[in-house]
Amino acid sequence: MRFLLVIREAALPGTAPADPLKSLPLAEPETLLKTSGYQVFSSCQEPQIRKRIKEVDAAVLDMPIERMPRWGTLLLKWKPLPLLWWCSPDTAASSLEACETEVPVDGLLSPSMTASELHWALHFSAKHFFERRTWQDERAQLVSRLEERKWIDMAKSILCGVNKVSEAEAYDLLRKRAMNERKRMVDVATSVVKAHQQLKF
DSSP states (O other): OOEEEEEEOOOOTTOOOOOGGGGSOOOOHHHHHHHTTOEEEEOOOHHHHHHHGGGOSEEEEESOGGGHHHHHHHHHHHOOOOEEEEOOTTTTOSOGGGGGSOOOOOEEEOTTOOHHHHHHHHHHHHHHHHHHHHHHHHHHHHHHHHHHHHHHHHHHHHHHHHHTOOHHHHHHHHHHHHHHHTOOHHHHHHHHHHHHHHHTO
């Protein structure tokens, strides 16, 4: 992971922390990441980001947590990539309710991190991102299989009732028709169910 996108949006009015340490100068993400050996592209303009998104290895969101879902959705639509939150006194000044916000964050970075801490945070974030993507893909496949199973079971039930055959024979009928028509079994099952639904009216 070498090329990072930093998106910064100002804190919401009235959310600045009343912390005396806030007056201490803190490193901005661009500065800290560049001095740690990373290439950084910084922008909050959608057209600019969309133009460069293919080059980017991960995105660092420097903003209050309430603003992250919009950017997270947008970025993941353009290119799946690890999302990290820049957790500073400004961005962490949100209320506790913000903790419930659904944000696909893979890791946290902070202004106090050393170069080696940044490296490991980015490494573990990338690992977490790929594990999350694998889990999401597996989940999508399981949901798809369950949906297919539902259509096949409904079609078998219809064929059992109409043709007065057993479930095993109904399954064979669907399988043979799918092979003859060079279609997926679920597509044949869906057409059987839809045709039956139309005939009922």
